[in-house]
Amino acid sequence: MTFTTRFAPSPTGQLHLGHAYSALLAFDMAQQAGGRFLLRIEDTDTARCTPAFEAQIYDDLAWIGLSWETPVLRQSDNTAAYETVLERLGEMGLLYPCSCTRGDIRRAASAPQEGAPMHGPDGLIYPGTCRHRAWSDRSDMDAVRLHMARAVDHLNTLPQYTETGVHPALTLTRAHLTEEVGDIVLARRDNKTAAYHLSVVVDDAAQGITHVIRGEDLATATPIHVLLQTLLGLPTPTYHHHRLIRDETGKRLAKRDDARAIALYRSEGATPQDIREMVGLATG
Structure with missing residues (x-):
């Protein structure tokens, strides 16, 4: 290869x-x-x-x-390719629409009964306000989120990946993905476009990328990408996270x-x- x-x-x-x-x-x-x-x-x-x-x-x-x-x-x-993948994941029962704004998420995450807000690769971990909504309920005003618990449970075993850079490979576990990553956004509500985690996975596969070389600040996003690759039956590249200037x-x-x-x-x-x-x- x-x-x-x-x-x-x-x-x-x-x-x-x-x-x-x-x-x-x-x-x-x-x-x-x-x-x-x-x-x-x-x-x-x-x-x-x-x-x-x-x-x-x-x-x-x-x-x-x-x-x-x-x-x-x-x-x-390349928006048509992203929408095709979204529909596929939605039909698998792994997505849900979300109407929450950033302000809604901040307020929900900081509610007294919720304890100290937790941060993941995308900032505040989503508290699950819209998790009950069905994929068929999606409207033009909604973002799209991955139901992380369902995504993890969809796989018999969680995948791992190879890292050759300065950041050691992170072990994918159910606890980490559901509690420390959460229900990440795969399509934004502001301009109806695919979010980073979805587009990068789709594009790396389409371009036949075998080695992803990027800054170590993106290392914590790699388990998300490996999970999506596995759910979609796409190859997982070797990752090389380098030092930052x-x-x-x-x-x-x-x-x-x-x-x-x-x-x-x-x-x-x-x-x-x-x-x-x-x-x-x-x-x-």
Whole structure:
């Protein structure tokens, strides 16, 4: 099986040194394995994604020396595939519609009888307010949630996965998934698009991704993805969660850190080799 990996940025801001490290590492690992490097544009956040930021992604990545296969998969062009998978999971009895707002969830989670609010990979763990609703009750105003307890019970045994990066593989257990992850959103109510956990699983399978190379901040999402892959009969890639590029205070870089944007370094006269040295991937 050919080593196949991807870099999947969202066009919601300028790429910074952290993005450069992730993209360069994935590209280098693919080159060393004689494999494939793909680019995916995760642009389902229509309120924040812009054509200008997408164009700059292509420009920045080409400037630091990366090349990729075309055409590039853009998630905004792939909504039919996500809806097909949603319908499949819904027919399996594993989804339910949810009309709760973020404010509703905060208030329910902080109610005195509920104790201290718990946080999972997606923030506050959903308290289950709409869990009683049937999939057939879904309307255009609803988000879609995975009924985690049913999803876990649907499988005879919980799957595991291989991790080769800095974060050890997490063991999938019923207690962890139901109590510390909860009923995650698979489609958002704000713009009727697939949420990250669903789209990334569908796209990785469609693109034949064998190795997922991404930051360790996403390691806690991996059990969700492995569970969805197993429920859908999709292959589970090898995961490689890498270290994060941090600022002087130890905080990981964010897209608002324009002072560390690739385009800014370029405008100030930096070279692609300088960028590699900055992120610790210098070549000889």
